Amino acid sequence: MKTSLLFPLILLFACSGPAEKSGLSALEDDIRSLMQATEGDFALAFRMLDDSGRQLLINETEVFHAASTMKTPVMIELFKQAAAGEFSLQDSILIVNEFKSIVDGSTFRMDLGVDSQEELYERIGKKASLYELMYQMIIKSSNLATNILIDRVGAKNVTQTMRDLSAEDIQVLRGVEDLKAFDAGLSNSTTALDMLQIMEAIARGKVEGSREMVKILSDQYFKDLIPKLLPTDVKIAHKTGSITGVQHDTAILELPNGSRYVLVILSKNLTDVPAGKEAIAGMSRLIYDYVSENPD
Template identity: 25%
Template structure:
């Protein structure tokens, strides 16, 4: 992945991140693991108080369920689990995540609230991403420039296991490896991915102002297919 840019559109804007913000949360977790500040094998007991709605499976899990930090991170990516995400934000620290984003060169991508915090949204505190910055973060993972190579490979494996295939993967070959994280809000649909063709490439697409979610998903799928056909 040589860093060549093939197409850009509105790259100066920041958009509500939805769950794509979970990429830098995952990266920050692995940085902490690398520094031995977090043990990925540590067991966490789920409480009802920390359950969050929206996406994921942990909101329906029984109180007291035991999960390792690694399993919680896997669920944050696989089913975009909001309960898992909020547990990890507390473990890592929101300030640490934003400090890492600054260290990694991101100026527009920021974590300003936990998942499903309706009051924070009403107050104007939203999470934001920028397409170029998310691409840069994914390239850091691919190039093994965050945490260490073993942890970068683990992040890629988690991202390959993302269950939502209605966007970038939707029109691509089923056997094509795609490490990605999707995001969904009523007002934005996004996906950011490393696509493992013979010339691996990263892409981030965010659609705003759509009438139906399916319309946004088709646009993302169409654009991904165009990119794949040009770079396969």
């Protein structure tokens, strides 16, 4: 099993000195070693947010199920439409649990057992602000909030806005738990390169509400992927995503020395999810070490 090599590799790479990890080429070799030591498929996209042009792309155009990473594009669309005067993010909206399949318009409901925000289910039939639902969609990945918000802004609008940000392959087709759509092969999808473009647009202030979005992403509840092996003084604004055999994290990071970068790590076909998560954390640490040692 490849996973038997994983933990020694993470320890070796995390403790390696500058001599072993000088330059992007050596960094890529170390990351590919972690990927090869783990059962599953990975993609990684890393880019410095400075003028150096430094980046590392591995399997960056391979298509992955987007899982909950698609919730960041939904947030971007919400801010965009609010700025255009379509609504205020402080407007109230009814909390419902009835949605229409994109396949045939039949209704379906969310299952509390597979969602991560139980509190909203206790408020069905009551109202919440668009902002509150958006916040819960991001920090705790509420599926119920996501479906309510996608119905409000429109999935096609979300995808078109991503095209405007030069994300050429991402597809936001629908909300969550539309099983008829899933069975028909109609799922949200993305690439690491597209998520890099999207997170960089937020980081560089190229979309409406960028600063507020960074604040929201910084409150992320799930921190066992990109942040796990990093020092606590690293500022991380990120959105995770997971379904069976899939673990993703998409992040904007700022180090105490002022270095900033975007990192996207996607995975699929994981046979050992804990090992896959450790590999992602290890890749993140390798990137951090490289940036720390090569700030300019």
